[in-house]
Every structure is written in structure tokens, then in C-alpha cells.
Amino acid sequence: MDSQLGSVLITGANRGLGLEMVKQMVEGPHPVRKMFACCRDPDGARAEALQMLAKKHPNIISVVRLDASDLCSIKQCAQQVGSLVGTGGLNLLINNAGILFKGNVQETSPEDMLNTFNINVMGPMNMLKEFLPQLLAAAKASGIPGMSSRKAAVVNISSFLASMGSIGQTYDYMPAVSYRISKAGLNMLTMCAAEELKKDQILFSLLHPGWVRTDMGGEEGEIDAPESVQGMLDVMASLTEKQNGALLDYKGKSIPW
Numbered sequence: 369m370d371s372q373l374g375s376v377l378i379t380g381a382n383r384g385l386g387l388e389m390v391k392q393m394v395e396g397p398h399p400v401r402k403m404f405a406c407c408r409d410p411d412g413a414r415a416e417a418l419q420m421l422a423k424k425h426p427n428i429i430s431v432v433r434l435d436a437s438d439l440c441s442i443k444q445c446a447q448q449v450g451s452l453v454g455t456g457g458l459n460l461l462i463n464n465a466g467i468l469f470k471g472n473v474q475e476t477s478p479e480d481m482l483n484t485f486n487i488n489v490m491g492p493m494n495m496l497k498e499f500l501p502q503l504l505a506a507a508k509a510s511g512i513p514g515m516s517s518r519k520a521a522v523v524n525i526s527s528f529l530a531s532m533g534s535i536g537q538t539y540d541y542m543p544a545v546s547y548r549i550s551k552a553g554l555n556m557l558t559m560c561a562a563e564e565l566k567k568d569q570i571l572f573s574l575l576h577p578g579w580v581r582t583d584m585g586g587e588e589g590e591i592d593a594p595e596s597v598q599g600m601l602d603v604m605a606s607l608t609e610k611q612n613g614a615l616l617d618y619k620g621k622s623i624p625w
């Protein structure tokens with residue numbers, strides 16, 4: 369990640385890919401200036417690893433409570449972060465938190481659909497709306513020409529499972545209908561935001577992390593979190609206006625919609 373990366377917020381930062389992103393962004397060769405590592409329950413057992421990391425880097429990491437499915441929680445988080453970033457704003461918002469139900473069409477209940485949509489689509493949408501003033505402030509304050517993740521950007525973590533063009537490769541093994549539909553919705557949300565906010569120089573991009581051995585990806589995954597995150601951070605660092613609205617994998621390769 370580029371040495372000049374300023375303030376970054378990551379959702380779902382207590383385990384899996386989110387935790388590894390925090391780790392590499394603060395312990396890599398070019399640590400970010402400020403990291404807002406958000407999770408649902410900062411005082412719970414599932415946030416212990418994150419809290420230990422934050423203790424090691426108290427000047428960089430702030431652990432902030434955030435339930436991505438709850439608008440009140442998002443508003444409180446935005447208020448807290450806003451008071452810390454001040455006029456410099458927030459440079460990079462990474463919507464990483466997500467859930468997956470595995471069921472096929474016949475097994476998927478209305479509750480599964482609504483829960484998944486609420487976290488995987490409404491979460492990033494509400495995050496964008498509530499953090500938009502801080503992203504706009506960063507775009508204005510940075511003084512960097514063009515678009516980049518150092519200036520003002522939103523990276524939404526999507527999935528190859530949302531790819532309509534590739535469904536035949538993955539459906540039998542992992543139907544995950546509610547998840548696929550939600551991530552396809554997230555893709556469209558991201559394209560809409562990219563179109564709407566390009567005049568404000570806020571960059572939007574979608575990243576597929578690969579099939580990663582996390583709680584969600586399972587033990588059969590193809591790669592471990594450090595490799596996925598190293599790749600995604602390299603891709604994030606290289607983003608320009610040419611990739612605004614793009615859907616890329618962790619190696620920077622375009623994947624079919």
C-alpha cells in the first residue's frame with residue numbers, strides 16, 4: 369500500500385479478511401496514518417485479536433463499534449470517526465463485512481433473503497451515505513490530482529459468486545442464492561455510486577478476494593487471508609479513474625459481471 373495513504377475505515381475488522389487488512393495496513397512497510405477498525409462487539413471475545421493489535425499501535429488504530437445492519441449504529445460510528453478525522457476527512461472506506469447463507473432457491477427463506485440484503489447491500493449503502501461528507505472532505509482536502517485510494521475512495525468487497533457470466537462454474541458446489549443476489553446488488557449499487565459521484569472525484573471499486581480460507585470461505589478455500597489481502601492492497605494502491613466502477617479480483621484481473 370502506498371506510503372501516503374491517510375485515513376482508512378474497514379467494516380468487519382475483527383476476523384477473517386477484515387482483520388488481516390488492518391494488520392497489513394498498520395504493520396506493512398508503509399503504515400496508514402489512521403485506521404478505524406470497525407466491528408459489532410469491540411469488547412467481546414471475537415474482537416480479542418483486533419484489540420491486541422490496537423494495543424500495539426494505539427496511535428494508528430481506533431476500534432469503533434459498528435453493526436453494518438443498523439442505521440443508528442452507522443450514524444453513531446460516522447459521528448465518532450468524523451470528530452477524529454476533522455477537516456481532512458476519510459480517504460478510504462472499505463465495506464468488507466458480509467454474511468453468507470448457503471441455501472439454494474428452494475432452501476432460502478424470506479428471512480435469509482432480507483438478512484443478507486440488509487447486511488451485504490443496505491450496509492454498504494448506508495455507510496456510503498453517512499460517510500459521504502467525510503469522503504467529500506477528503507477529496508477536497510487532499511490536493512492530489514485525479515482519483516485514487518489515497519485521495520477519496522470506496523472499495524466494496526464483492527464476490528465471484530455474483531458473476532452471472534460464471535454461474536455454471538460454481539452453482540452446484542455453492543448455491544448461496546441470497547448471497548449471490550446480494551453481491552450482484554452490491555455491484556450495481558457500486559456502479560450507480562461511481563456514476564453519481566465521479567464529478568466529486570470519489571473513486572469506487574469492487575474487489576473479489578479470491579476463495580479464501582476464512583470462517584466464510586471454509587478450509588477448502590484456495591488461498592490464505594495474507595495472500596488475498598496482500599493482493600487486494602496492491603490493487604487498491606494502483607486504482608485510478610480508469611478503474612472507477614470496475615470489478616476486479618485480488619490480482620487486479622477483471623472478472624465477468
Ligand code: NDP
Pocket residue numbers: 379380381382383384385386407408409414434435436437463464465466467487525526527528576577578579580581582583584585586589
Ligand atoms: P468472515 O465470515 O470470516 O468474516 C465476516 C466479518 O463480517 C466478521 O468480522 C463479521 O463480524 C462481520 N460482520 C458480519 N455481519 C456484520 C454486521 N452486521 N455488522 C458488522 N460486521 C459484520 O468472512 P470473510 O472475512 O471471509 O469475508 C469478508 C468479505 O469478503 C465478505 O464481504 C465476503 O462476502 C467477501 N468474500 C469472501 C470470500 C472468501 O472466500 N472468504 C470470497 C468472496 C468474497 P462478527 O465477528 O461480529 O460476526
